[in-house]
Amino acid sequence: MTDFAATRDAFRLPEGITYLDGNSLGPMPRHAADRVAAMMRDQWSEMLITGWNRAGWYVQPRRVGDRIARLIGAGEGQVVMGDTLSIKVFQALSAALRLRPGRRVILSDSGNFPSDLYVAQGLAETVGAELRVVAPEDVAAHTTPDLAVLMLTEVDYRTGRRHDMAALTAAAHEAGALAVWDLAHSAGAVDVDLLGTGADFAVGCTYKYLNGGPGAPAFIWVHPDHAEAARPCLQGWMGHVQPFAFDAAYAPAPGIERMRVGTPPVIALAALDAALVIWEGVDMATLRARSIELSEAFIAGVEAACPELTLHSPRDPARRGSQVGFRHPQAYAVMQALIAEGVVGDFRAPDVLRFGFAPLYNDMEDVDRAVAVLAGILRRGLWDRPEHHRRAAVT
Amino acid sequence: MTDFAATRDAFRLPEGITYLDGNSLGPMPRHAADRVAAMMRDQWSEMLITGWNRAGWYVQPRRVGDRIARLIGAGEGQVVMGDTLSIKVFQALSAALRLRPGRRVILSDSGNFPSDLYVAQGLAETVGAELRVVAPEDVAAHTTPDLAVLMLTEVDYRTGRRHDMAALTAAAHEAGALAVWDLAHSAGAVDVDLLGTGADFAVGCTYKYLNGGPGAPAFIWVHPDHAEAARPCLQGWMGHVQPFAFDAAYAPAPGIERMRVGTPPVIALAALDAALVIWEGVDMATLRARSIELSEAFIAGVEAACPELTLHSPRDPARRGSQVGFRHPQAYAVMQALIAEGVVGDFRAPDVLRFGFAPLYNDMEDVDRAVAVLAGILRRGLWDRPEHHRRAAVT
Numbered sequence: 001m002t003d004f005a006a007t008r009d010a011f012r013l014p015e016g017i018t019y020l021d022g023n024s025l026g027p028m029p030r031h032a033a034d035r036v037a038a039m040m041r042d043q044w045s046e047m048l049i050t051g052w053n054r055a056g057w058y059v060q061p062r063r064v065g066d067r068i069a070r071l072i073g074a075g076e077g078q079v080v081m082g083d084t085l086s087i088k089v090f091q092a093l094s095a096a097l098r099l100r101p102g103r104r105v106i107l108s109d110s111g112n113f114p115s116d117l118y119v120a121q122g123l124a125e126t127v128g129a130e131l132r133v134v135a136p137e138d139v140a141a142h143t144t145p146d147l148a149v150l151m152l153t154e155v156d157y158r159t160g161r162r163h164d165m166a167a168l169t170a171a172a173h174e175a176g177a178l179a180v181w182d183l184a185h186s187a188g189a190v191d192v193d194l195l196g197t198g199a200d201f202a203v204g205c206t207y208k209y210l211n212g213g214p215g216a217p218a219f220i221w222v223h224p225d226h227a228e229a230a231r232p233c234l235q236g237w238m239g240h241v242q243p244f245a246f247d248a249a250y251a252p253a254p255g256i257e258r259m260r261v262g263t264p265p266v267i268a269l270a271a272l273d274a275a276l277v278i279w280e281g282v283d284m285a286t287l288r289a290r291s292i293e294l295s296e297a298f299i300a301g302v303e304a305a306c307p308e309l310t311l312h313s314p315r316d317p318a319r320r321g322s323q324v325g326f327r328h329p330q331a332y333a334v335m336q337a338l339i340a341e342g343v344v345g346d347f348r349a350p351d352v353l354r355f356g357f358a359p360l361y362n363d364m365e366d367v368d369r370a371v372a373v374l375a376g377i378l379r380r381g382l383w384d385r386p387e388h389h390r391r392a393a394v395t
Numbered sequence: 396m397t398d399f400a401a402t403r404d405a406f407r408l409p410e411g412i413t414y415l416d417g418n419s420l421g422p423m424p425r426h427a428a429d430r431v432a433a434m435m436r437d438q439w440s441e442m443l444i445t446g447w448n449r450a451g452w453y454v455q456p457r458r459v460g461d462r463i464a465r466l467i468g469a470g471e472g473q474v475v476m477g478d479t480l481s482i483k484v485f486q487a488l489s490a491a492l493r494l495r496p497g498r499r500v501i502l503s504d505s506g507n508f509p510s511d512l513y514v515a516q517g518l519a520e521t522v523g524a525e526l527r528v529v530a531p532e533d534v535a536a537h538t539t540p541d542l543a544v545l546m547l548t549e550v551d552y553r554t555g556r557r558h559d560m561a562a563l564t565a566a567a568h569e570a571g572a573l574a575v576w577d578l579a580h581s582a583g584a585v586d587v588d589l590l591g592t593g594a595d596f597a598v599g600c601t602y603k604y605l606n607g608g609p610g611a612p613a614f615i616w617v618h619p620d621h622a623e624a625a626r627p628c629l630q631g632w633m634g635h636v637q638p639f640a641f642d643a644a645y646a647p648a649p650g651i652e653r654m655r656v657g658t659p660p661v662i663a664l665a666a667l668d669a670a671l672v673i674w675e676g677v678d679m680a681t682l683r684a685r686s687i688e689l690s691e692a693f694i695a696g697v698e699a700a701c702p703e704l705t706l707h708s709p710r711d712p713a714r715r716g717s718q719v720g721f722r723h724p725q726a727y728a729v730m731q732a733l734i735a736e737g738v739v740g741d742f743r744a745p746d747v748l749r750f751g752f753a754p755l756y757n758d759m760e761d762v763d764r765a766v767a768v769l770a771g772i773l774r775r776g777l778w779d780r781p782e783h784h785r786r787a788a789v790t
Contacts, residue, residue: 012440021444028440036662037432044608045407045423048739049416052789057609059788084657086631087482094521110643115632115657118645122630126489126522133643207658213439214452214661235517236481237510244790246744248505248528250513262479262510263602266609267431268663344443349641393454394447395639 002286008361010278011211018366018373020345023157023185023323023356026211026275035274036267044266051266060273061238061264062257065219067276068210071284072183072202073193074221080256081272082264085184085205085218087234089119089151091259092201092220094233096149096178097129099226103148103177104129111136111156116182120151136161140171147177154192155185155321158348160313162190162321166197173198178226184208187219189291189322189358191284200226209322209358210279212272220259227255236261278360290359291322294367298324298355301371306378312352323356332395334377336388343373347395397681403756405673406606413761413768415740418552418580418718418751421606421670430669431662439661446661455668456633456659457652460614462671463605466679467578467597468588469616475651476667477659480579480600480613482629484514484546486654487596487615489628491544491573492524494621498543498572499524506531506551511577515546531556535566542572549587550580550716553743555708557585557716561592568593573621579603582614584686584717584753586679595621604717604753605674607667615654622650631656673755685754686717689762693719693750696766701773707747718751727790729772731783738768742790 012030013019019027043055052058065079072079082088093106106120110133117133124131134142136156143150150172155162169179178200186192188209194202202221206212222230231252237243238260241251252258296317302309312325328334328351335347345355355370377383407425408414414422438450447453460474467474477483488501501515505528512528519526529537531551538545545567550557564574573595581587583604589597597616601607617625626647632638633655636646647653691712697704707720723729723746730742740750750765772778 014441014443017443019443025439025444025446027443028435033432033435033440036435037428040423040428040431040608040666044420045428046409048409048412048414048422049420049741050734050739051420051609053787057789083478083482084631084660086633086657087478087629090629113632114635114641114643117643118630118632118635121645122628126628205658213435214446215658215663217660218657233517233521234482234485235513236479237508237513238481240509240513244744244788246509248509248512250516262481262613263600263610265479265612265660265663267666268610268660271435271662339445344445346444349639392448393639394452 002281002283004290004359007278007282008363011361013361016342018343018369020343020355020357020362020366020370022358023208023354024346025207025214026209026358027361028213029211029275029278032213032271032274036271039270040267057264057266060266060269061260064269064273064276067279068187068219071279072187072221073195075195075224078224078256079219079221080259081217081219081269082260083218085203086115086119088203088218088220089116089182090123091232091234092180092203093120093123093149093151095230096180096201097127098231099178099229100148103146105146106131106149106151107139107142107147108133108151109136109139110134111159111161112153113157113182113184116151116153139168143171143175143177145175147172147175149178149180151180153182153184155190157185158312158352158354159325160321160323162319165199169197169199185321185323191288194221199223206272211275213268216272217265217268222256222259232258234261238262238264287359291357292317294357294359294362294364295320295322295324297364298357298367298371301367302326302374305371305375308378322358323354326353327351328353330383332391333383333388337377337383338374341373341377343370397676397678399685399754399758402673402677403758406756408756411737413738413764415738415750415752415757415761415765417753418603418749419741420602420609421604421753422756423608424606424670424673427608427666427669431666434665435662452659452661455661455664456655459664459668459671462674463582463614466674467582467616468590470590470619473619473651474614474616475654476612476614476664477655478613480598481510481514483598483613483615484511484577485518486627486629487575487598488515488518488544488546490625491575491596492522493626494573494624495543498541500541501526501544501546502534502537502542503528503546504531504534505529506554506556507548508552508577508579511546511548534563538566538570538572540570542567542570544573544575546575548577548579550585552580553707553747553749554720555716555718557714560594564592564594580716580718586683589616594618601667606670608663611667612660612663617651617654627653629656633657633659682754686752687712689752689754689757689759690715690717690719692759693752693762693766696762697721697769700766700770703773717753718749720747720749722746723748725778727786728778728783732772732778733769736768736772738765
């Protein structure tokens with residue numbers, strides 16, 4: 001039985017804040033700072049270099065990966081941590097391309113996160129591939145026989161629209177292509193079944209619904225059918241079959257280990273590990289049901305109380321992740337006014353108010369308060385103050 | 396005036412340990428754990444997503460980079476942090492290659508760190524370039540007119556041999572090539588003058604002499620002459636000219652910012668920043684003089700007391716970094732015996748005992764104790780016990 005009162009209590013949320021931005025940055029687990037400081041004192045400071053063996057730093061990227069594997073329908077020993085999501089997208093994409101020699105087309109959609117498209121553009125330019133970008137609803141129709149790789153983010157970062165991973169993966173396979181899935185807005189948010197859908201590669205970040213902290217390490221998964229064949233273009237010593245033999249020639253480690261690149265971020269992994277402990281015992285189907293319950297209540301509440309907002313997310317919860325977007329011509333200022341009153345969502349250009357629902361710590365009280373505050377701001381025009389129009393570097 | 400008593404006191408070293416392995420992993424600064432925990436509580440936990448602006452997380456990679464710039468002879472605003480060293484090698488190398496269209500040869504040497512060679516092999520395979528690896532002493536003779544990029548690590552990770560950065564960069568330029576320097580064993584260890592030597596790209600890690608903690612973020616520097624022309628093959632959103640406009644097409648940010656890739660590792664950067672504070676007021680010429688003094692005393696002491704060891708480093712201190720290697724047929728077991736007696740250096744295959752001297756916290760007492768313990772172990776054959784022959788995963 002998933003105990004959401006206990007998981008909510010595991011987080012430290014500032015007094016008076018209704019936090020609906022876990023889809024951008026998850027909040028700090030209550031014990032995370034102590035855990036990290038203790039690791040630094042007991043391991044780094046006391047063990048020094050011997051921490052690589054004695055404290056298990058060397059095997060940590062896969063040990064932490066195993067915690068995530070369960071949440072995304074992957075098997076033990078199939079997920080490894082490291083780098084950032086953009087780097088992992090590059091790795092997955094370049095490895096997938098190489099598994100389809102003779103084909104040079106990468107297909108993605110305009111709802112993909114821009115960084116994924118930038119990475120694909122950079123790789124395509126470098127290796128002479130072609131990146132085709134179509135509208136999200138047109139992806140299936142474009143899985144043509146010249147396709148090498150279908151690269152999609154399952155849940156759209158602006159609209160929350162959720163792709164049908166099984167159907168699109170099947171369409172890619174039908175065309176003889178491989179499917180690379182970005183789970184940035186899926187891992188810890190919805191029930192993902194990588195092995196069940198037959199996906200080929202998956203990558204994701206851990207600072208959103210997994211609460212690993214700002215800039216927490218990314219993860220990568222490779223289907224066992226490809227794990228021994230996939231060649232990482234980014235060949236680092238930690239992915240070598242014998243890193244400490246210091247051979248002059250690269251030879252990939254078995255399985256997912258080859259997707260490691262450089263020295264793992266031990267301190268950041270300690271923070272992430274502390275956050276993943278909270279997921280022990282959480283059932284993903286129960287989590288998904290609660291996510292839908294919260295999102296549906298929010299949509300119903302906003303539509304009843306705020307007629308000037310337009311739903312920017314699919315109405316069918318089965319086609320939505322764990323976030324809801326509403327459009328407003330002055331969305332930036334409206335979000336600043338909301339934040340000033342303690343309801344934290346975020347803004348995505350050009351006109352989207354984005355609210356994430358993280359069942360691990362959000363509850364129906366959060367939904368009710370957010371609806372009430374949002375309605376009040378719009379009714380009283382509180383967003384139209386100079387301080388709410390000023391743009392910061394990061395939105 | 397550089398106050399080495401004060402800098403030594405800034406570190407927390409375990410009781411009874413003589414630490415000569417800062418060339419592998421620097422020790423923890425005394426205040427680092429508190430600083431990181433405070434950042435997590437005051438910034439991540441309290442500010443949540445607003446920390447990107449309010450706590451300056453977004454500009455942190457360059458702010459921290461500026462602290463390092465001073466230590467390596469680079470200018471303000473020319474260094475940016477992120478990823479791991481292997482990733483930064485890939486970025487520098489791919490950008491340099493692209494600045495020399497029509498040329499496809501990368502020259503490196505067999506003394507380079509294997510991960511740099513693995514990265515170059517992966518890139519060369521991907522883009523159809525050729526990697527030539529020659530002996531360190533033959534590099535100058537191989538800067539031929541077909542060369543695109545000379546890629547070297549300034550200080551050899553096993554021998555401590557230091558390349559002449561100015562002369563080899565000039566030779567590369569003479570051949571019409573660019574020079575990429577890896578400063579892994581240079582930054583914080585020797586006096587580096589990037590702008591003075593005319594180097595084109597430089598990269599380095601921060602967990603060795605800079606004491607940023609296990610897996611701390613790497614840095615990259617691009618000479619201002621190339622900064623606006625260099626195209627990063629790894630194109631991430633943080634290197635985009637307007638990351639929060641979420642444009643579909645990549646356009647590089649001005650200058651070094653384009654070498655950013657994904658979301659920066661905020662927690663790890665806090666640990667690193669805490670370590671870099673100690674460098675304020677440290678004069679690099681004074682540091683270099685002290686490094687030579689310690690290394691010379693160690694070599695003289697070992698050669699007098701341990702005739703069975705062979706110096707594996709250049710005898711001329713001007714041609715050496717801040718580490719000293721000695722060879723012994725049973726180097727692995729000898730190092731385990733040393734560690735068991737509290738003198739921590741490390742082993743590098745096949746037969747090298749490696750000792751790093753970090754003037755920030757090592758002093759002449761460390762040298763004397765290390766020599767005495769090493770001599771005792773060899774004299775009494777203490778290394779030849781079963782427990783000292785057992786190999787761990789990380790050496």
